[in-house]
Amino acid sequence: MAGFIAMLVAAFIIDRRSGTRVEIAPMVLPDLELVGSALSASRDPVAMTDGEGALRAVNAAYRERFQDRSPAGLAEPMKDLLEAALCDGRAEGEAASAKVLVMRAGQKQDLFIWHFAMEAPTDTIEVAARRVSGAMGERLGKAGVLAVLVDGDGLLVAANGAFTDRALPDLGNRGAAPNIEELITHGDDGSIRLAAEGLDASPLRLVTVPLEQDGSGAATMLLFDSEQGSGLAASANVQVLLEMLPIGLALVDRDGRFLMMNRAFRIAAGIPGEEMPAYPGDLVVKEDKAAVADAVRRNARGPAMSGDFPVRLARQPGEPVALTVAGLRGLGDAAVLLLLKDNSEEAKLKRQIAQATKMQAVGQLAGGVAHDFNNILTAIIGHCDLMLMRHTPGDTDYDDVQQIKSNSNRAAGLTRQLLAFSRQQTLRPQILQLPDVISEVSHLLKRLLGETVQLVVKHGRDLGAVRADPGQLEQVIVNLAVNARDAMAGKGGGTLTIQTYSIKADQVADLGSEILPIADYSALSVADSGSGIPAAILGKVFEPFFTTKEVGKGTGLGLSTVYGIVKQSGGYIFADSKVGEGTRFTIYLPVHQVEEEPKNKRRKPNSGDSNNELWGTGTILLVEDEPMVRTVAERALTRHGYKVLTATNGEEALEIVERGDEIALLVSDVVMPLMDGPTMVREARKTRPKLPILFMSGYAEEQLRKSIDIANVAFLPKPFSVQELAEAVRRALTTK
Known part of the structure; x- marks a missing residue:
């Protein structure tokens, strides 16, 4: 102790x-x-x-x-x-x-x-104080500018050396921080002087720059020596300072006329050359002229205030910009300060982000709808196949069943369009050349375009190979060609030009696109001489269900499907159009770098395959939460000679695996309630590491393989027929 x-x-x-x-x-x-x-x-x-x-x-x-x-x-x-x-x-x-x-x-x-x-919070005043009292403040002092930072109560926070030497000669004898009102005196004529220099000193001009957007709180004050004459043009310091600032600044006198403006203001307002309009209202559209003139008048003749409001410039009426109006005092003829920032790029980026977010949200919805619809189509097509096995051509019901299956396959094509838009369809990419794809589809295009549209095909040299699904790429070309044909119908026909060319990485850099990464591309452009697309709706053409056609003549899925296929293939698509001159769609597909041959090549079924070769033996564990899909798959596999054990979810399937029964193949859906397919497979392989797996899903194989990360699994996309299921099971059992 x-x-x-x-x-x-x-x-x-x-x-x-x-x-x-x-x-x-x-x-x-x-x-x-x-x-x-x-x-x-x-x-x-x-x-x-x-x-x-x-x-x-x-x-x-x-x-x-x-x-x-x-x-x-x-x-x-x-x-x-x-x-x-x-x-x-x-x-x-x-x-x-x-x-x-x-x-x-x-x-x-x-x-x-x-x-x-x-964690110490970021202090805006502290950052501004370091700048005013640091190297920036010293540079201003060498230019003859006195810089001082005050807080919301007017107390001195920091100052550069030029201000300290002139306004605070007895700084060492002071205790608490002085108030700016103690250091500055106001004359009867509105002039401003430093109290330490007396009334006989030269007057100063004062510019206040608030730190906060609303003009309250701390502010930086810049004081300039008045030169001979009260005109602002005599102050070289002000002109040099305004030209250096990246923000558009302009000064207006008490009558509302422009005195001067810097280069950034001219660019933001779209003023050509050295031309300077007379009034600020001349820069905006007619509807905003009164509001701008009223704001300038109130700040010029009333108490000094500041505020910003949106206006539409005459050069770009569709894009509102923020105009800040602040009253000035003690700066000679200048009574109002205008701040204008060119935020067109920022607004464009916001639109692109909003568009991408909307496309992603609708894509997720479309993918979910297509996934559920694929389950229904799987059951319909499967039952049709089972019925066709009991009927032969010539039977009374054979043609009806065949028609049901045909319509179901057409519905499956619609779901593929939805999955293409949502970038969740199953692609079969190959290494190919764009001219070969166009050559394959050119005969179909001539029939689709008709006699009034002339088809012109041009191919460039040194085209690099691309990796894409040829069938889906043909669909892209057909969709663009059909849209072009409809756009030229109102003009009695025209010319459709399909062109391929190579674009190198240095050429991409010269384009200056913020979307297109710098790389080598093989480009495909489809241009028409139709009526064109107005600029107001050009950015919406890739949205699903958006169409400019009459009611009943378009679903609005054509270009959204094109967009989805191109993006899923790793490419980029851009639209350029002028009303009355036509539209051009340009697709950039990255050049494929040839590497070693793929390890797992999909085996093509031999032409001599028969139903007898699809028969097999062994026990298959079928896991599917949809009863209609599970019933079709169970009956199909049973008819092909397999013994089938069924489970409605992952937990039930694991119980069957733990019983120790001999299982030759596990066939499972991917998305299931409670426990999904991949989780169930990982648990099953802990006790049976060599168990073959066949996944069924309405989503894209490429997307699933990226997220599942399970080795040695096969994949069967929905909807599938009875024969496709039997073929997939046979391949999964014979693949080592």
């Missing part, structure tokens, strides 16, 4: 020297190791608790920040940190706006030390 008291006395002396006071709550006396850990904490908040999280000791910083609250109750992650420290001896994490370290301490290791490393 004597040693413990001596230690506390030493700790008290150390704490007095460091300026940190530690308050100890009522507690059970700990051992020497625990007390040493608590007293060695930094000035950050530190607390000591027992295993239940109850406080045993805190320092002053902790009490000031969190009062008497237990660390474990400050935020939900705190309990997890306490449990982790209980197991591992220490734990680190982030909570309560701090980085938290929890350590076990004490001879019995039953107490915990909590250390909070608080």
Whole structure:
């Protein structure tokens, strides 16, 4: 006990020297190791608790920040940190706006030390103060500009050397920070002077730049020496400063006329050359002229204020921009300051993000609808196949069943369009040349276009090979050609030009596109001489169900399908159009770098395959939550000689696997309630690592393989026929 008291006395002396006071709550006396850990904490908040999280000791910083609250109750992650420290001896994490370290301490290791490393918030005033008093302020001082930063109450926060030398010659004798009103005097004529230089000094011009958007709070003040004449044109410092700023600035006199403007303002307002309009209202559309003139008049003749409001420039009436109007005093003829920022690129980026977000959301919806619809079509097509097995051509019901199956296949094509738009369809990519694809589809195009449309095909040289699904690429060309034909119908026909050419990486860089990555591409352009697309709707042409055709003549899925196929193939598509001159769609597909041959090539069925070769033996475990799909698949596999065990979900399938029955193949859906297919397969392979797997899904194989990450699995897209199911099972059983 004597040693413990001596230690506390030493700790008290150390704490007095460091300026940190530690308050100890009522507690059970700990051992020497625990007390040493608590007293060695930094000035950050530190607390000591027992295993239940109850406080045993805190320092002053902790009490000031969190009062008497237990660390474990400050935020939900705190309990997890306490449990982790209980197991591992220490734990680190982030909570309560701090980085938290929890350590076990004490001879019995039953107490915990909590250390909070608080994150310092970004202080806008502090950043501005460093700039004003640093190198930037010195550069302004060399240009003859006095710079000073004041807070919301007008107290001096920072100043550059030029201001300090002239306005605060007795800075060393001052105590508290002075108010800017004490350092500046106002003459009867509205002139401004430094109080330290007296009334006989030259007047100054003052420009106030608020730090906050609404003009309240701290502000930076710039003071310029007045030169001979009261005209602003005589102040070279102001002109040089305005030209250096990246924000569009202009000065207006009390009559509302422009005095001067910098280059950034001319660019943002679209003013050509050195031309300068007379009034600010001349820059905006007719509807906004009155609002701009009223704002300028109120700030020029009333109390000095500032505010911003949206206006539409005459050069670009469809894009509102923010115009800031601020009143000026003591700057000669200038009475109003206008700020204008060219945010067209920012607005364009926002539109692109909004468009991409909308396309993604609709794509997810379309993919979900197509997935559920594929289950229905699988059942319909499967039952049709089963019925056709019991009928022969010539039977009364054979043609009806065949017609049902044909219509179901047409519906399956519609779901493929939805999946193409949502980029979730199953592609069969191949290494191919664009001229070969166009050659394959050119005969079909001539029949589709008719006699009034002339088809012109041009091919460039040195085209690189691309990797894409030839069937889907043909669909892209057909959709674009059909749209072009309809666009030229109103003009009595025209010319459709399909062109291929190579574009190298350096040419892509010269394009300056922010969307197209720099790489080698093989380009395909489809141009028509039709009526063109107005600029207002050009950005919507790839949206699903958007069409400019008459009711009943278009679904709005053509271009959205094109967009989905191109994006899923790793390419990019752009539309360019002028009303009355035609439209051009340009597709950029990356040049495929030829590597080693793919390890797993899909085996093409031999022309001599027969139904007898699809028969097999063995037990197949079929897992499918949709009863109609499960029934069709079970009957189809049974008719081909297999013994089929069925399960409605992953948990039921695992129970069958654990029974020890011999299973030759596991056929499972991917998306199921409770436990999905991949999770179930991982659990099953823990006991049967060589079990063959065949996944069925309405989603794209490429997308699933990226997310599933399970080796040695086969895939069967929905909807499928009975024969396709039998072929997929046969391949999965024979593939080693």
